[in-house]
Amino acid sequence: xxxxxxxxxxxxxxxxxxxxxxxxxxxxxxxxxxxxxxxxxxxxxxxxxxxxxxxxxxxxxxxxxxxxxxxxxxxxxxxxxxxxxxxxxxxxxxxxxxxxxxxxxxxxxxxxxxxxxxxxxxxxxxxxxxxxxxxxxxxxxxxxxxxxxxxxxxxxxxxxxxxxxxxxxxxxxxxxxxxxxxxxxxxxxxxxxxxxxxxxxxxxxxxxxxxxxxxxxxxxxxxxxxxxxxxxxxxxxxxxxxxxxxxxxxxxxxxxxxxxxxxxxxxxxxxxxxxxxxxxxxxxxxxxxxxxx
Amino acid sequence: xxxxxxxxxxxxxxxxxxxxxxxxxxxxxxxxxxxxxxxxxxxxxxxxxxxxxxxxxxxxxxxxxxxxxxxxxxxxxxxxxxxxxxxxxxxxxxxxxxxxxxxxxxxxxxxxxxxxxxxxxxxxxxxxxxxxxxxxxxxxxxxxxxxxxxxxxxxxxxxxxxxxxxxxxxxxxxxxxxxxxxxxxxxxxxxxxxxxxxxxxxxxxxxxxxxxxxxxxxxxxxxxxxxxxxxxxxxxxxxxxxxxxxxxxxxxxxxxxxxxxxxxxxxxxxxxxxxxxxxxxxxxxxxxxxxxxxxxxxxxxxxxxxxxxxxxxxxxxxxxxxxxxxxxxxxxxxxxxxxxxxxxxxxxxxxxxxxxx
Amino acid sequence: xxxxxxxxxxxxxxxxxxxxxxxxxxxxxxxxxxxxxxxxxxxxxxxxxxxxxxxxxxxxxxxxxxxxxxxxxxxxxxxxxxxxxxxxxxxxxxxxxxxxxxxxxxxxxxxxxxxxxxxxxxxxxxxxxxxxxxxxxxxxxxxxxxxxxxxxxxxxxxxxxxxxxxxxxxxxxxxxxxxxxxxxxxxxxxxxxxxxxxxxxxxxxxxxxxxxxxxxxxxxxxxxxxxxxxxxxxxxxxxxxxxxxxxxxxxxxxxxxxxxxxxxxxxxxxxxxxxxxxxxx
Numbered sequence: 001x002x003x004x005x006x007x008x009x010x011x012x013x014x015x016x017x018x019x020x021x022x023x024x025x026x027x028x029x030x031x032x033x034x035x036x037x038x039x040x041x042x043x044x045x046x047x048x049x050x051x052x053x054x055x056x057x058x059x060x061x062x063x064x065x066x067x068x069x070x071x072x073x074x075x076x077x078x079x080x081x082x083x084x085x086x087x088x089x090x091x092x093x094x095x096x097x098x099x100x101x102x103x104x105x106x107x108x109x110x111x112x113x114x115x116x117x118x119x120x121x122x123x124x125x126x127x128x129x130x131x132x133x134x135x136x137x138x139x140x141x142x143x144x145x146x147x148x149x150x151x152x153x154x155x156x157x158x159x160x161x162x163x164x165x166x167x168x169x170x171x172x173x174x175x176x177x178x179x180x181x182x183x184x185x186x187x188x189x190x191x192x193x194x195x196x197x198x199x200x201x202x203x204x205x206x207x208x209x210x211x212x213x214x215x216x217x218x219x220x221x222x223x224x225x226x227x228x229x230x231x232x233x234x235x236x237x238x239x240x241x242x243x244x245x246x247x248x249x250x251x252x253x254x255x256x257x258x259x260x261x262x263x264x265x266x267x268x269x270x271x272x273x274x275x276x277x278x279x280x281x282x283x284x285x286x287x288x289x290x291x292x293x
Numbered sequence: 294x295x296x297x298x299x300x301x302x303x304x305x306x307x308x309x310x311x312x313x314x315x316x317x318x319x320x321x322x323x324x325x326x327x328x329x330x331x332x333x334x335x336x337x338x339x340x341x342x343x344x345x346x347x348x349x350x351x352x353x354x355x356x357x358x359x360x361x362x363x364x365x366x367x368x369x370x371x372x373x374x375x376x377x378x379x380x381x382x383x384x385x386x387x388x389x390x391x392x393x394x395x396x397x398x399x400x401x402x403x404x405x406x407x408x409x410x411x412x413x414x415x416x417x418x419x420x421x422x423x424x425x426x427x428x429x430x431x432x433x434x435x436x437x438x439x440x441x442x443x444x445x446x447x448x449x450x451x452x453x454x455x456x457x458x459x460x461x462x463x464x465x466x467x468x469x470x471x472x473x474x475x476x477x478x479x480x481x482x483x484x485x486x487x488x489x490x491x492x493x494x495x496x497x498x499x500x501x502x503x504x505x506x507x508x509x510x511x512x513x514x515x516x517x518x519x520x521x522x523x524x525x526x527x528x529x530x531x532x533x534x535x536x537x538x539x540x541x542x543x544x545x546x547x548x549x550x551x552x553x554x555x556x557x558x559x560x561x562x563x564x565x566x567x568x569x570x571x572x573x574x575x576x577x578x579x580x581x582x583x584x585x586x587x588x589x590x591x592x593x594x595x596x597x598x599x600x601x602x603x604x605x606x607x608x609x610x611x612x613x614x615x616x617x618x619x620x621x622x623x624x625x626x627x628x629x630x631x632x633x634x635x636x637x638x639x640x641x642x643x644x645x646x647x648x649x650x
Numbered sequence: 651x652x653x654x655x656x657x658x659x660x661x662x663x664x665x666x667x668x669x670x671x672x673x674x675x676x677x678x679x680x681x682x683x684x685x686x687x688x689x690x691x692x693x694x695x696x697x698x699x700x701x702x703x704x705x706x707x708x709x710x711x712x713x714x715x716x717x718x719x720x721x722x723x724x725x726x727x728x729x730x731x732x733x734x735x736x737x738x739x740x741x742x743x744x745x746x747x748x749x750x751x752x753x754x755x756x757x758x759x760x761x762x763x764x765x766x767x768x769x770x771x772x773x774x775x776x777x778x779x780x781x782x783x784x785x786x787x788x789x790x791x792x793x794x795x796x797x798x799x800x801x802x803x804x805x806x807x808x809x810x811x812x813x814x815x816x817x818x819x820x821x822x823x824x825x826x827x828x829x830x831x832x833x834x835x836x837x838x839x840x841x842x843x844x845x846x847x848x849x850x851x852x853x854x855x856x857x858x859x860x861x862x863x864x865x866x867x868x869x870x871x872x873x874x875x876x877x878x879x880x881x882x883x884x885x886x887x888x889x890x891x892x893x894x895x896x897x898x899x900x901x902x903x904x905x906x907x908x909x910x911x912x913x914x915x916x917x918x919x920x921x922x923x924x925x926x927x928x929x930x931x
Contacts, residue, residue, distance in 0.1 A: 015824060016745070017305070017345075018344070018345070018824050018828070019743055019824065021343075021344060021345060021346055021364075022344075022364075022824070022827055022828065022831060022837070023837065024363055024365070024836070024837050025837070028837075029743075029744045032736060032739065032740055032744070033740050033744050033746050035736065036733070036736050036737045036739075036740040036741075037740075037746070037752070039733045039736070039737070040737060040752055040755075042781075043804060043805060043808060044755060044756075044758060044759070044805075044808070045755075046774065046780070046781070047767065047770040047771055047774060047805065048758065048762075048770075050770050050773065050774055050780065051766060051770050054770075054773060093675075093676070093679050096672045096675050096676055097672070097676040097679075099668060099672045100668075100669060100672035100673040100675075100676050101676075103664075103666050104661055104662070104664055104666065104669050104673075105661070105662040105664070106660055106661040106662065106669075106673075107660050107661075108660070110920065112676070112677075112680075114916055114920060115680050115684060115685065116680065117916060118684055118688065118912075118916070119684060121862055121866070121912045121915065121916050122688070122866060122908070122909060122912045123865070123866030123867070123868060123885075123886045123889075123905075123908055123912070124866065124867075124868050124869070124886070125866075125868045125886040125887075125889045125890050125905075126691065126866070126886070126889065126905045126908055126909060126912075129691070129889060129893065129901060129902065129905050130687035130688055130690050130691060130905075131687060132893065132898070133687075133690040133691065133694055133898070133902065134686075134687055134690055136898075138896075139896075139898045141690065165683060166683055166684065166687065169683060169684065185664070185666055188666055189665055189666070192665055192666070192667075198666075198667035198668050201667075202668075220760070220761065223761045224761075226763070227761075227762070227763025227764070227765070227766070228763070229763060229764050229765040229868070229869035230764070230867075230868035230869050230886065230890075233868075233869075233890070234890065234893060247763050247764075247765040247766070247869070248765075250765050250766065250769065251765055251872075251873075254769050254873065259769075259773070262769055263769065263770075263773075266763075266765070266766040266769060266770070269762070269763045269765075269766050270762060270766055272761075273758060273761035273762040273763070273766075274758070274761075276761040277754060277755060277757050277758050277761055278754070280754075280757055280761075281754040342832060344828050344831070344832075363831075364828070364831040364832055365831055365834050365835065365836060368834065369832060370832065371828070371829065371832040373825045373828070373829060374825075375823070375825060377823065377825035377826045377828065377829040378826075378829075379826060379829075379830075379844055379847075380826075380848070381847040381848060382847075390830070390833055390835070390843070391833035391834060391835075394830075394833065394834055394835040394836070394839045394843070395834060439829075442829075442833070443832070443833075445833075446833055446834060
């Protein structure tokens with residue numbers, strides 16, 4: 001569900017010539033390409049470009065001031081802390097879950113995959129809500145315990161980390177499972193017959209085979225963790241300088257009509273998104289090279 | 294419908310797939326395009342169908358120029374190597390497709406389509422499988438459906454690209470005999486591509502042998518098998534023994550073997566290669582004059598009515614293959630390691646400078 | 651245990667090690683982080699009582715929000731199905747300059763934070779924005795209307811159809827299209843009768859994924875919708891509003907409805923994906 005990398009088949013020049021011979025009209029391809037490109041530019045490129053244009057509309061000085069503002073700086077710090085906790089945990093989970101699911105045949109496999117998909121399928125607002133229902137000090141299931149121990153999770157950084165963990169849970173596992181299933185188990189079996197231990201087999205055989213998909217999925221998890229808005233917004237409480245992440249800071253600036261500042265901070269997130277897309281394309285290309293023997 | 298191919302040339306990137314092809318196919322003929330892979334045979338077939346555009350030359354159907362026409366307008370039946378059946382349609386729908394896509398004025402009524410499809414299902418002997426999907430059929434069944442689908446539009450020309458290539462040996466033989474019978478009954482002008490010489494020799498009225506984008510020989514199966522015009526055709530149409538030697542004023546010398554070659558009277562000390570098929574090798578237990586070569590038997594396969602022998606020449610160590618009847622083999626009482634005397638009963642001599650092998 | 655009948659086994663025999671520990675960990679992590687928290691929604695809703703639940707679920711404002719959410723999400727998914735198919739086709743079949751870059755950028759909405767998409771689209775489609783200005787002169791308002799919501803949803807769910815259709819389009823054998831041409835089918839007939847049926851499961855899967863994603867979307871819509879109750883208030887936003895008013899019971903009840911819808915969507919998507927991968931086997 002989470003944007004699986006399709007393994008491409010290379011089209012030869014001869015195939016291109018065959019496609020051209022099939023085309024009976026020269027106008028239709030140009031017409032269709034034009035419509036597709038207009039839609040693409042209007043829906044994707046213009047919004048992307050406008051982020052940067054708006055960010056620099058009031059000059060580079062204001063841009064710099066917006067991103068070096070102490071409150072912005074604290075939001076960036078909180079986002080980075082969240083990423084540094086969430087990404088390693090969900091990467092380890094993704095690797096373990098992908099191993100269990102892709103390398104074995106067992107009953108209930110599809111149900112398990114559906115559970116992994118669940119955080120991706122449900123609304124981010126609901127994702128935030130479920131942690132409020134568990135950990136809110138006034139309404140949550142664990143309220144008496146939390147109050148007794150004086151622990152705060154909702155309206156505190158811990159809640160933000162939990163909600164982000166939940167929302168970014170599927171990405172590594174969902175990216176790796178189809179690739180590992182396609183690769184099968186014969187290489188691992190060969191390593192085992194040669195006397196390698198299970199862990200060494202994973203380290204020297206499986207890991208190099210999934211390297212690029214893993215790198216991309218880690219990047220995607222990080223980008224999603226940095227950009228998560230709905231779930232974090234519910235659990236954060238918007239306490240400035242304390243529970244504000246970068247996207248929440250963008251919202252506050254925007255709602256205060258500080259548009260240029262909002263877009264300046266947003267442009268940082270946009271750069272992360274663009275880097276993410278570039279890495280996806282490199283990973284796609286590398287995986288294609290790997291599968292083409 | 295007759296097909297006239299003249300001056301067809303086709304280049305892919307820098308690879309010359311077809312070079313100046315001239316060929317006339319008569320109405321009702323069954324012609325095989327035979328050649329190794331990369332010889333251009335499939336490209337030629339696809340150009341006839343309009344699936345590929347030639348760089349130059351023309352394709353004429355019954356005197357009318359078809360070169361510029363699209364595939365849709367050429368009305369040829371084409372059977373693909375991998376069947377190319379529509380996976381989401383049943384056998385019935387696959388066969389009916391060609392009728393259903395006609396413009397409404399030319400489209401037959403539902404009953405007529407139904408009747409026609411059932412006629413074709415009967416022809417390919419698959420009436421009871423009409424409701425199946427292609428994935429539920431065997432390879433041979435799929436190929437017959439592909440053929441029925443191509444025939445439904447009553448094409449004047451039937452083109453088949455390696456029609457039996459993806460099938461196993463037994464089904465292959467049955468199907469090609471069936472195709473031959475079908476063609477005898479409904480003589481549609483047909484062209485089929487194959488790399489299997491046995492298949493071409495078995496089925497075709499005429500064989501066109503292609504190599505590296507050029508036609509090497511055109512003729513009936515007997516003509517091309519018995520009188521190959523060059524070493525390539527000789528090699529391609531079955532196993533062959535090569536004897537390297539010299540020719541001088543109508544006398545050829547291959548090691549200890551000396552032969553009269555009256556067709557090369559004017560040759561003056563030229564290097565030559567002699568070609569002999571394994572079944573044209575005669576084996577004797579004793580030398581009789583200069584026409585025999587001594588060789589040691591190194592391998593015997595005596596399964597079935599034909600016995601295959603592999604021998605190593607005593608004089609230069611070259612290998613000779615022979616096929617003899619089981620009866621002859623028993624009479625000679627051949628054994629491994631035995632020295633025998635070998636003579637080419639029938640042979641053809643080519644002077645290598647004339648041909649690049 | 652070598653006498654156990656094979657079909658009673660949960661896991662098939664394998665020489666690969668680590669099934670027990672990895673499966674155990676996966677299950678534990680999912681239980682703690684996903685299953686228990688998600689079940690809280692149903693646990694809390696059931697404690698409200700059926701009468702109260704029905705009262706909340708059938709209230710005018712909730713129904714209006716569901717109507718807006720479903721309407722705009724369906725429209726957005728439909729637009730994406732049409733243009734996604736077109737873009738996948740153009741990318742696979744035609745050549746044009748910058749094709750690689752276009753192909754690469756398709757995934758951008760997956761990576762771009764929804765809040766960024768939200769403020770960017772709102773600014774663009776506001777009556778004084780670059781694009782909004784053009785429509786404003788025609789008397790058409792986009793930002794702060796259901797149309798604006800639809801545009802935001804088109805943006806965030808854009809990659810799904812392209813990325814599900816593309817690999818299938820790539821795998822279609824050209825021979826099949828050539829066969830149709832030989833039988834006299836025009837290009838349009840070949841497309842409708844031969845190519846579209848092949849693409850259909852992938853197209854529907856992509857549509858369902860886009861629809862499911864759009865239904866739950868919050869970040870981008872919150873900016874562009876204007877959040878007027880009964881007019882431009884989507885369901886996730888209503889949950890958020892209820893929570894801010896400390897109406898946890900109300901928020902949870904609506905969340906339960908949304909969760910059930912998500913489950914149904916997941917089921918439908920899985921069925922279609924299964925159909926897509928198994929129908930020719």
